[in-house]
Amino acid sequence: MWAVLATGVLSMLLLDGGLGINLLLAAIPAGLAAYFAGRAAGRRPRAWSLVWGIGGLGLLAVPALRDADWPSFLAVTAAIGLGSLALNGGRTWPAILLGPISVINSVVTGVTWGWLGLRERFGGARRGVGVGLRSLVVSVLLLLVFGALFAGADAAFADLLGDLVPDTSVTGGPVRVVLLVAGLVVALAAAHTAAAPVRLDRVVVRPGTPRNRVEWALPLIVLTVLFAAFNAVQLVVLFGGYDAVLKKTGQTYAEYARQGFWQLLIVTLLTLLVVVFALRWAPRDGAGDRKLVRGVLGTLCALALVVVASAVRRMDMYVEAYGLTRLRISVLAGELWLGLVIVLIMAAGVWGARWLPRVVAASAAVGVLAFGLMSPDGLIAENNVQRYEDTGKFDILYARDLSADAVPALDKLKEPARSCVLSAIADELGEDDTPWYAMSWGEARARDILRDDPPAASVDESVCNSLTEVPEYR
Structure with missing residues (x-):
């Protein structure tokens, strides 16, 4: 229960500013929820389950290291697949291929399962849960009403409340609520799957009729x-x-x-x-x-x-x-x-x-x-920079669309090609206001390079166009 709650809270607090190490931090308590639920149901982790689980968490380190979205998307997708194998187990093709479907099914059944668990936790009666919820609602209303009155009566107290109360603006509040609910639902789905896995190894695939x-x-x-x-x-x-x-x-x-x-x-x-x-x-x-x-x-x-x-x-x-x-x-x-x-x-x-x-x-x-x-974007940049040094041919338009992972390699370009490329990437990065937990190592390294040696403030596009080779086939 506490691990599920921690997943929801971490999702609400960390996942609204982008993907970095925050995804891994939110996934760890969800994994603990699954582990505790499995043990409570009498399951013991096997060697392959540990391999799948550790591998899935390892894949979630990719968004923390790379700024490019496409390798991070592949890593997160693969992590979901490995997570389903860790929760359900299995060694056959049906178990490997159909495992994620059972986890998706647990997104619905896990919520009901979690609600029944809460009722049992509070004595098995609806009244206990209802009393707790009503008292929580009344407490929140009293705080909102009297807190607003006190804030209006004294500016210093209003500043104190502004520092203590998290941002609940119209733009950020609903997103945080959605992230909280999503974190709770995902953690409950993982825990429910671990407690009641679908035995996909029992799916029988009959062999075809043998031919002569x-x-x-x-x-x-x-x-x-x-x-x-x-x-x-x-x-x-x-x-x-x-x-x-x-x-x-x-x-x-x-x-x-x-x-x-x-x-x-x-x-x-x-x-x-x-x-x-x-x-x-x-x-x-x-x-x-x-x-x-x-x-x-x-x-x-x-x-x-x-x-x-x-x-x-x-x-x-x-x-x-x-x-x-x-x-x-x-x-x-x-x-x-x-x-x-x-x-x-x-x-x-x-x-x-x-x-x-x-x-x-x-x-x-x-x-x-x-x-x-x-770092695929880094390799692309390194290859194309080396090709530029050897042949004088370089697709600046394509290089501008690369992520911050490519900055260390593109930094080796000579002027004005360097500023032609890095000015566009610097504009894409924008201000350095991304929280540490939502910033990848690739982005942080790129910001350091651009801060120490920024591109030219104004780049003549005609000069950049004269340096650009547009390949016949992209």
Whole structure:
């Protein structure tokens, strides 16, 4: 009960000024509420539950470190997924994929559960709770009426009340009330889920009807041959150098890369779907069938890894030609993770697949955490600043839209390019009135840099435009 109340109060006090370490501070008592509720219901935390819980809290450190919204959004979303696994448990695909739905359901049932708990806490009678609420309302009314009269009678007392009473302005008051209620509801949902988890491991997914060897293997073998032919061309053309690309296709590196990356990304996703459905309908009559399945799907997965390498190489060529952007670094990270999933599937074919759902989920969470910690906006700025030093090409318009995480790298630019970029980011940051708990480390570092060496007060836009290279493809 106290942990739920602490979550609500911290949400009300800390979450109205932006996201930083305040989100982690508000989540910790919600986690304690779930822990105490689970213990009261007779549950004991298992090793994987602790891994999911600690991992979820670790992901909430990303908003405290990075000013950019998009890696923080990914981190918070992943933290919700890990939190559902910590509360419900589970080791199967239904438990991994459907866990967040049960927590959402507890948002409704948790409030009723919490109200019943309060009634029991106050003796199980409505009258006890009603008396407490009525006395609280009367006390608040008396304070408001007589406090207003005393404040009107004496200016010094009015100043004292102004210092003691928190801001309840029309603009801030309703927001704080909403945050209080949201914090209480979320904490109650977490506690209720921990006390009464949904056993999604009991959801039975029936295997598909097994096919005979020819019907199952022939389409996959044809697909494998197609993969092999494509990969042979990639090894000759893509890794043969610039002259080979021009000779074979008549295109530049960038044109060749842009033409094929997205198709290869879709190929990787479709390959995973093909493997999933192939396993569902795979023949299962004996050892011979198991060897056939492992051989065909193992070969297909190995060739799919070459496709992943080809897609990564194409993106590298594309970045070399046009620079790094948020979209490019995001899809590149996604492609690398898909390649890791293919490797895990191949390992499951050798050592069994019982561990696969948990490890895939853990790899996704680790990837999101690493993506946030490495500061994508900072990497984008570093790459593009280095490209500017090497080629003299720089997209100032795009750099202006980066977050404060990019300031340390952009600070290395020479004038007037430095002021052209940093003046826009400084205007976006505005005055230094963000409370410490709502300010990320990236923003604080950027403010220090801009305070020590501010950009030029007035920047000639014509000069900035003359320095701007607008790439053909963003």
